[in-house]
Amino acid sequence: MAARGLDREARQGLALVAPPFAYVLLVMAAPLLVMLATSLFLFKTGYREYVEGFTLANYLQVWADPIFRALMLRSLWVAGLVTLATVVLAFPVAYFLSFVVSPQRKALWLFLITIPFWTSYLIRVFLWSVILAPNGVVNSILDFFGLIERPLRMLNSVEAIVVTLSHAYAPFAILPIFVALERIDRALLEAGRDLGENRVMTFLRVTLPLAMPGVVAAALIVFIPTIGDYVTPTLIGGGRVPMIANMIQSQMLDQDNRPLGSAIAVTAMLVVAVLAAVFMALNRRFLKVRA
Amino acid sequence: MIEFRDVHKHYADYHALRGISATIREGEFFSLLGPSGCGKTTLLRTIAGFEDISSGAVLIDGRDMAQVPANVRPTNMVFQSYAIFPHLTVAQNVGFGLRRDRRGRMEKDRAVAEALEMVGLGGYGARAAHALSGGQRQRVALARALILKPKVLLLDEPLSALDRKMREQMQVELIKLQRQVGITFVLVTHDQEEALVMSDRIAVMFEGEIAQLDEPEALYARPVDRRVADFIGVMNFLPAEVLGDGGEVVAVRIAGLGIVEIPAAQISRAMPGDPGPSVGFRPETMTLLGAGEEPRGAVQVSRGVIDEVVYYGDMTYYDIRLEGMGEAVEPVRISMRNVFGRDVPAVGIPVRVAWSPGALVLFR
Structure with missing residues (x-):
């Protein structure tokens, strides 16, 4: 039965x-x-x-290629910077949402935070090129106040890519951190104070460790897709700072070498998978974060 | 030890504490008792420093706590949810407050082990806190608070989440613990039985005010008004008509009991909502007389009919309709210990009850 x-x-x-x-x-x-x-x-x-x-010739070629290594490292470096910037900027926003905003207004605030993301990713990236261009918003303002003599060169740089991607992934970092903070029993924070710690120490010893699952989730959600981002290095980097996705695209379409392009893609995936696995293992070992 | 001076607490449109003045003595087990929403937890939180007060003053050891933040007050709290840190082990939880302690690591570890021993959790230090049962969590919360040697331990409904057996066991353990450490315990509870069992003194609160602050026996025998009488234990109320006030005694005619002179010491106040003067008495102060049994001592005897019998194993409640009490009045409830060999009388049987004017409280 x-x-x-x-x-x-x-x-x-x-x-x-x-x-x-x-x-x-x-x-x-x-x-x-x-x-x-x-x-x-x-x-x-x-x-x-x-x-x-x-x-295995394709793979041997990939590993022997200094350009692959350089672009892979740059992709990881950019993704790392973006992850750091996004999480560091998202945390205060999530904290504000969870601890400062009154419960009745939380839905409204979440709604407001996601409004910019109703436009397509492509358009948002393109708008950053408008903001950062030599005759763009930032330079016009600086010029208006007479702060610069020549327009600043901001596009076509790693920094511009980091700024653009950090903005693009902000809600993906804010939401998991917000959820983790929401789940913290507020009595735990009072207990921290009751046991003699001031607000800062209570934050460091109670709030932050308990928010770590959200931070870890945010980091992974931002880091993994950023490595393979194609649009931003193309539009904001202007082809001057290509990342791994641009190399794959170039092999696949421009050079018409699908086998090599595929090998690069698979290799990049493996690198990311190994890194993510190491990250998770370290995380379990040292942060003892239970998701 | 702790002194409340005309403490008021206003929320946006709600007056939570309405002029609390009371003193909690050093080393006593003090309870704040009342129905939910009476302000007892708010009052406790003003001691801990989690709740600002709108006016008045809270003093600990003669020192005004207005400018003293929660983390430096000489109090520690056992939270209703226990607030055990889920990311730490049992030992890390208990040792949480020792960070600023200047003792060496070995000594701190020993202090943690001793604190765990004290609450009966010796050897549990390495366990993950999130894997503990409710009772164990509470013990961790106790050890975590007591290890800091506070002047006052605050307990916010610490037993409400436990099952009945566990609760009764913890009541006894808390009393023993309090005697052992000798510090002031302030307990918030909505359970009158718990308050009676554990406390040296109890403040009964209603709607942001302390209705009565007394020792358990006094609270039980001499409630100041019908709200307190109703909230603590069971009390029968009979309508009474005041015939004459002689200063020392008041003569009243009580429905079902006749004309009685009640000493001034047994007079409590009537509340605006009361249905007129009444006399109250506890179920165990009346005795059901067996057939041919003579009453002992200075008692009076009334007649009635058994209306309902509620059997509890060790005792039985009898609802009795007294002669002359009228149809509009609820029958009075009498409790009798069940003695081996004596029959439990059945519904409808005419009986005699013995009672003493000394057990009556007049609310006028």
Whole structure:
């Protein structure tokens, strides 16, 4: 009886997850497998000339390529900076939302915070190029007040990319930190005060450790997609500071070398996966964060 | 020790504390008792420093606490939710307040171990705090507060989350602990039984005011008004008509009991909402007489009929309609310990009850 009931439940469960599972299979797993196969079984030898059969030549080429290493490191560096900037800026906002805003107004504030993100990502990135351009908003204002003689060069730099991406990912950092802060029993903060700590120490010893799951989630949510960002280095970096996605795009489309492009993509994915795994392990070991 | 001087607390449109004046003595087990919303927790939080007061003063050891923030007050609190830090171990929780202590690490560890021993959690130090049961959490909260040797321990409904058995056990343990450490305990509770069991003195609060501050026996035997009488234990009320006030005694005619002279010491005040003067008495102060049984001592005897019998195992409640009390009045409730070999009388049987004027309280 019990076993049959369980079977039926299991079947119902499978039926429920089947459509999204099929979807993921079709648009995630299948392309990934195609890419993996392309990188392992094709090697480009000339214009529209390929050698078929298992080979690691693409990967050897990727690892030997100093440009790949430079761009991978730059991508990680930019993603790291963006993560740092985003989390550091998001924390006060989330803290304000959770601790200062009255409960009735929290929904309104969340709504206001997400309003800028109703426009598409592409347009927001493009607007930053308007803000940072030589004749853009910032330079016009500085010039108006006579603070500069020549327009500042702000575009086409790592800094501009970091600013743009930090803004683009802000809500993805604010929301998980906000949720973590909301879950903190306010009595714990009173207990910290009651046990002799002032507000700052209570924050450091109680609030911050308890908010860490949110901070960790925010860091991962920002870090991982930022590494592979394509739009911002293209529009804000102007092609002067390419990142790994630009290299993949270049191999795939400009050079028409799909096997090598696929190998770069797979390698970059592996690097990110290893980094994320190390991060999670360190996190569990030292921060003892239970998500 | 702790002194409240005309303490008022206003929230936006709510007057939570309405002129509290009271003194809590050094080393006593003091309870703030009242229904929810009476202001008892707010009052406790003014001692801890978590609640600003609108006017008046709170003094600890003669020192006005107005400018003293919570973290430097000589008080520690056991929170209703226990507020155990979920990211720390049991030992880290207990040692949380020792950071600024100048003792060496070894001595601090020993102090933590001793504090855990004191609350019966010896050897639990390395456990994760989030894996503890409710009772264990409470013990950790106690150890964490007591290790700092506060002058006052504040307890905010600490037993309300425990099951009945555990609660009764913790009541006894808290009393013992308080004697052992010898500091002032201030307990907030809505459970009158808990307050009676544990306290040296109790302040009964209603609507932001202290209605009565007394020892448990006095509170039980001589409630100042019907609200207090109703809130603490069971009390029967019978309508009374004041016949004459002789100063020392007041003569009243009580429905069902006849004309009685009540000494001035047994007179409490009537509240604006009361349905006129009344006389109250506790269920155990009346005795059901068996057939042919003679009353002992200076008592009076009235007649009535059993209206309802509620059997509790060790005792039985009898609702009795007294002769001449009228149909509009609720039957009086009498409690009798069940003695082996004696029958429990049935509903509808005419009975005699013995009572003493000394057990009556007149509310006028």
